[in-house]
Amino acid sequence: MTLSLSKSRKVVIIGTGFVGSSYAYSLLNQGVVNELVLVDLNRDKAEGEARDLNHGMPFGSPMKIRAGGYDECSDADLVVITAGANQAPGETRLDLVSKNAKIFKSIVTSIMNTGFNGLFLVATNPVDVLSHVTLQVSGLPKERVIGSGTILDTARFRYLLSEHFQVDSRNVHAYIMGEHGDSELPIWSHVQIGGVPLSRYAKIDDVENDKEMQDIFINVRDAAYHIIERKGATYYGIGMGLVRLTKAILHNENSIVTISTLLEGEYGINDVFLGVPAVVNENGVRQILELQLNESEQQKLEKSASILKEMTEKALS
Numbered sequence: 001m002t003l004s005l006s007k008s009r010k011v012v013i014i015g016t017g018f019v020g021s022s023y024a025y026s027l028l029n030q031g032v033v034n035e036l037v038l039v040d041l042n043r044d045k046a047e048g049e050a051r052d053l054n055h056g057m058p059f060g061s062p063m064k065i066r067a068g069g070y071d072e073c074s075d076a077d078l079v080v081i082t083a084g085a086n087q088a089p090g091e092t093r094l095d096l097v098s099k100n101a102k103i104f105k106s107i108v109t110s111i112m113n114t115g116f117n118g119l120f121l122v123a124t125n126p127v128d129v130l131s132h133v134t135l136q137v138s139g140l141p142k143e144r145v146i147g148s149g150t151i152l153d154t155a156r157f158r159y160l161l162s163e164h165f166q167v168d169s170r171n172v173h174a175y176i177m178g179e180h181g182d183s184e185l186p187i188w189s190h191v192q193i194g195g196v197p198l199s200r201y202a203k204i205d206d207v208e209n210d211k212e213m214q215d216i217f218i219n220v221r222d223a224a225y226h227i228i229e230r231k232g233a234t235y236y237g238i239g240m241g242l243v244r245l246t247k248a249i250l251h252n253e254n255s256i257v258t259i260s261t262l263l264e265g266e267y268g269i270n271d272v273f274l275g276v277p278a279v280v281n282e283n284g285v286r287q288i289l290e291l292q293l294n295e296s297e298q299q300k301l302e303k304s305a306s307i308l309k310e311m312t313e314k315a316l317s
C-alpha cells in the first residue's frame with residue numbers, strides 16, 4: 001500500500017552509482033518521498049538516472065525527481081550518502097577507509113555549508129567508520145547521523161534462516177550486530193521464530209556451536225564477497241534496506257532496526273559507531289536497545305568495537 005504523503009519530504013542522494021540508483025528506484029516504487037534530488041561528481045550520471053527514473057513515474061507514485069548540486073541540501077529532510085569507492089573482488093570494506101574518508105570530509109563539509117539541518121543516512125563503506133567521520137565533520141547531534149550498519153546483514157540472516165526453516169522471513173526475528181564487515185556477530189541467544197526461541201523451535205541444545213547454524217552465519221558474513229565475485233557489486237538489498245530506514249525516519253515510525261550509531265556506554269562500549277538494534281523515528285536514533293548478550297556474544301561485540309575504534313581513530317586523524 002502506498003502511504004499518502006501529507007507532509008513534504010525531501011531526500012537528497014549523494015552518489016548515484018549502483019547503490020544510490022538502486023535506492024532511488026526502490027524509493028520511487030514504494031512512494032516514500034515527495035522530492036528526490038540526485039547529486040554525483042559525475043553530473044551526467046545523476047542527470048541520466050533522474051531522467052530514466054522519471055520515465056517510470058506513470059507506473060509508480062507521483063513525486064519530483066531531478067539531478068542537482070549540493071545547494072539542494074539546504075532544505076532537505078534527509079541526505080543519504082552512497083558516494084565513494086566500492087570493494088574490488090577480495091578487498092575488505094575496511095580497505096576502503098582512507099580513500100572514502102577523504103571523499104567524506106569534502107562531501108559533508110559541502111553539505112553543511114548549505115545550512116543543512118536534517119538527518120544523515122550513510123551507506124558508503126566502511127559504513128561504521130564513515131558515519132563517525134560524518135558526525136565529527138557535521139557537528140550535528142549524534143542521533144541525527146545514522147549508518148546503515150548491519151541492516152543488510154540482519155536481512156541476509158533472517159532470509160537464510162527463513163530458507164533453512166521454511167518460514168516467512170518476516171516471522172524470523174534475529175539480529176547481526178557489530179561491524180558491517182568481517183568482525184560482525186550473530187546474536188543467536190535472541191533468534192526467535194514466531195516468538196519461539198530458536199533452540200526450542202529447531203530442537204538444538206547449543207545453537208551457537210551447531211554446524212548448520214554456523215554455516216548460515218558464515219554465508220551472511222561473507223555474502224558481499226560471494227556477490228562481488230559474481231557480479232562486481234551489491235546494491236538491491238542495500239537499496240531496499242535504505243528505503244526501510246527512510247520510512248522509519250520520515251514517517252516517524254519508531255521502528256526497531258539494526259543501524260550504526262555512536263555508543264556511549266551501551267554494552268559497556270564507548271565512543272565508537274557500530275551496528276546495534278535501535279528505535280528510529282523522525283528525530284533519528286531515539287534509543288539503543290540493550291539486549292542481554294551471553295558472555296561469548298559480549299566478547300565478540302567488544303572485539304568488533306575495538307577493531308572499528310582503531311580504524312576510526314586513523315580516519316579521523
Ligand SMILES: NC(=O)C1=CN([C@@H]2O[C@H](COP(=O)(O)OP(=O)(O)OC[C@H]3O[C@@H](n4cnc5c(N)ncnc54)[C@H](O)[C@@H]3O)[C@@H](O)[C@H]2O)C=CC1
Pocket residue numbers: 014015016017018019020039040041042045082083084085086087096100103106107122123124125126127148149152180233234235238
Ligand atoms: N552499507 C552497505 O550495506 C553497503 C554499502 N555499499 C557501499 O556503497 C558505496 C557505493 O557503492 P556503489 O554504488 O556500488 O559504487 P559506484 O562506484 O557504483 O558509485 C559510487 C558513486 O559515487 C560517486 N562519487 C564519488 N565521489 C564523489 C563525490 N565526492 N561526490 C559525489 N559523488 C561521488 C561516483 O561518481 C559514483 O557514481 C561503496 O562504498 C560500497 O562499498 C555497497 C553495498 C552495501
Ligand SMILES: CC(=O)C(=O)O
Pocket residue numbers: 087093125152223224234
Ligand atoms: C558491499 C557490502 O557492504 C555488502 O553487500 O554488504
